[in-house]
Amino acid sequence: MDFRRCRQKNSQSYQRGPLMYWMNRDMRLQDNWALLATATMAKELGVPFGVLYSLDPSFLGGGFRQLSFKISALRELEQALSARSIPFFLALGNSLAEETVRVVQEQGCGAIITDFSPLHVQQAWLSTLVSKVQVPIFEVDAHNVVPAWIASPKLEFAAYTLRPKLHQLLPDFLTEFDPLPTQTLAWGGTVPSIDWNAILSTSVVRRDITETGFAGGETAAHKALARFLTDRLPSYHTMRNDPTKEGQSDLSPYLHYGNLSAQRVALAVQKSSAPEEAKASFLEELIVRRELSDNFCLYNPAYDSTASFHVWAKTTLDAHRGDVRTFVYTQEEFEHAKTHDPLWNAAQQEMVWTGKMHGYLRMYWAKKLLEWTASPEDALAIGIYLNDTYSLDGRDPNGYAGLAWSIGGVHDRAWGERPIFGKIRYMNDAGCKRKFDVPAYIARVNRMVRDLQK
Numbered sequence: 001m002d003f004r005r006c007r008q009k010n011s012q013s014y015q016r017g018p019l020m021y022w023m024n025r026d027m028r029l030q031d032n033w034a035l036l037a038t039a040t041m042a043k044e045l046g047v048p049f050g051v052l053y054s055l056d057p058s059f060l061g062g063g064f065r066q067l068s069f070k071i072s073a074l075r076e077l078e079q080a081l082s083a084r085s086i087p088f089f090l091a092l093g094n095s096l097a098e099e100t101v102r103v104v105q106e107q108g109c110g111a112i113i114t115d116f117s118p119l120h121v122q123q124a125w126l127s128t129l130v131s132k133v134q135v136p137i138f139e140v141d142a143h144n145v146v147p148a149w150i151a152s153p154k155l156e157f158a159a160y161t162l163r164p165k166l167h168q169l170l171p172d173f174l175t176e177f178d179p180l181p182t183q184t185l186a187w188g189g190t191v192p193s194i195d196w197n198a199i200l201s202t203s204v205v206r207r208d209i210t211e212t213g214f215a216g217g218e219t220a221a222h223k224a225l226a227r228f229l230t231d232r233l234p235s236y237h238t239m240r241n242d243p244t245k246e247g248q249s250d251l252s253p254y255l256h257y258g259n260l261s262a263q264r265v266a267l268a269v270q271k272s273s274a275p276e277e278a279k280a281s282f283l284e285e286l287i288v289r290r291e292l293s294d295n296f297c298l299y300n301p302a303y304d305s306t307a308s309f310h311v312w313a314k315t316t317l318d319a320h321r322g323d324v325r326t327f328v329y330t331q332e333e334f335e336h337a338k339t340h341d342p343l344w345n346a347a348q349q350e351m352v353w354t355g356k357m358h359g360y361l362r363m364y365w366a367k368k369l370l371e372w373t374a375s376p377e378d379a380l381a382i383g384i385y386l387n388d389t390y391s392l393d394g395r396d397p398n399g400y401a402g403l404a405w406s407i408g409g410v411h412d413r414a415w416g417e418r419p420i421f422g423k424i425r426y427m428n429d430a431g432c433k434r435k436f437d438v439p440a441y442i443a444r445v446n447r448m449v450r451d452l453q454k
């Protein structure tokens with residue numbers, strides 16, 4: 001275990017007692033540095049270790065889609081842990097941090113290990129824990145290949161400033177995982193059983209946000225990875241920007257919920273016999289772009305507001321606030337795909353019905369929010385609401401960075417000046433028509449929606 005991935009969040013010293021991995025962002029047993037750190041420390045201290053997940057079913061107004069995906073993953077995880085004699089605990093409720101403190105204290109834990117997320121909600125839970133428990137708390141970056149705080153100690157300007165740093169560190173961090181040490185000691189306390197069906201049926205969540213074709217959990221995640229490696233990776237560099245083709249990996253829900261380790265994906269891609277161009281193109285997205293998003297959220301606490309935009313972007317957007325907007329839609333009109341543009345509506349419908357919008361269209365979709373709302377603030381707020389409500393990979397640094405890129409030029413540069421956008425990069429449907437068969441995409445989405453509505 002490479003303990004550079006781990007940092008202590010308080011100054012408490014170890015109290016005799018079992019160790020608890022408080023799992024948040026990385027919901028998996030395999031290839032999980034936070035679980036490996038917990039098991040390694042427990043072995044050294046000669047104490048047992050367990051895993052705790054804190055579940056707020058209505059987390060940030062989430063839907064049944066997200067809840068059901070999470071529960072599939074957690075059910076599978078509970079069984080996989082149990083097969084290795086690792087107890088699994090669930091803290092359930094709306095006051096997650098308090099519930100977590102209660103379980104940790106009830107179980108008499110001697111230290112807590114958690115996985116790293118740069119997002120406000122998780123950081124706030126962690127702060128509550130730090131203020132309320134008297135045992136050491138460690139944070140492990142189990143999500144990034146290079147731990148975010150080692151990749152860079154500051155906010156990066158763009159991919160070109162982070163890329164060389166990551167590439168220099170990759171030989172050191174993009175390594176094979178250690179085997180998970182075996183649990184040899186029995187857990188002393190009681191491990192309550194969990195009624196997953198009751199949680200699924202009684203939780204107050206938006207049930208109109210229905211399940212999709214994505215099944216949560218490590219087994220489904222590894223199947224999706226295997227399919228990607230054989231069927232799609234070889235042509236990723238040529239097909240990834242065409243929404244009419246199955247060119248992308250569709251791994252983002254699994255990466256977002258941590259059912260799959262990005263490091264495992266990167267190792268598998270490196271080993272594959274796909275063309276080098278395809279591998280390089282995919283690894284640029286998986287490592288550089290994804291880890292740039294974590295850097296943005298870690299070092300820019302305003303990541304979900306226009307305050308995160310650069311001065312040049314704020315200045316140019318301000319200069320165009322008074323520009324005439326030919327179309328201005330409400331959040332509800334956007335949500336129900338009621339714009340004048342069949343391409344935008346199809347992209348929105350794709351997200352609403354499948355839980356995922358194609359990556360190329362995500363840029364077009366967000367750019368049009370800027371064009372068709374009264375202000376950049378409205379555009380960003382509506383974009384975050386729609387993406388986080390309907391996407392299975394939503395509430396992710398990638399979403400906040402992607403929206404800030406589209407609406408506020410974050411990680412981008414100034415372009416030629418034009419109405420509303422100022423110097424923010426513009427996109428229109430003519431550009432889409434040059435890239436792919438727009439009518440074919442719209443027809444496919446409409447057909448799919450009709451079939452699903454039957």
Ligand SMILES: Cc1cc2nc3c(=O)[nH]c(=O)nc-3n(C[C@H](O)[C@H](O)[C@H](O)COP(=O)(O)OP(=O)(O)OC[C@H]3O[C@@H](n4cnc5c(N)ncnc54)[C@H](O)[C@@H]3O)c2cc1C
Pocket residue numbers: 240248249250251252253255256285286287289290291293357358359360362363366387391393394395396398399400402403406
């Ligand atoms: C407005 C907007 C919103 C976005 N919202 C999200 C979101 O909520 N969640 C999310 O995971 N991604 C988001 N992205 C980034 C990107 O579009 C998705 O990661 C990608 O489409 C996911 O599909 P895939 O796994 O099939 O991608 P692939 O092309 O197969 O890429 C593999 C992985 O690389 C990473 N990746 C790919 N493109 C990017 C990118 N541009 N930035 C950062 N990482 C990237 C993702 O982890 C992705 O799963 C957003 C982009 C934009 C422009």
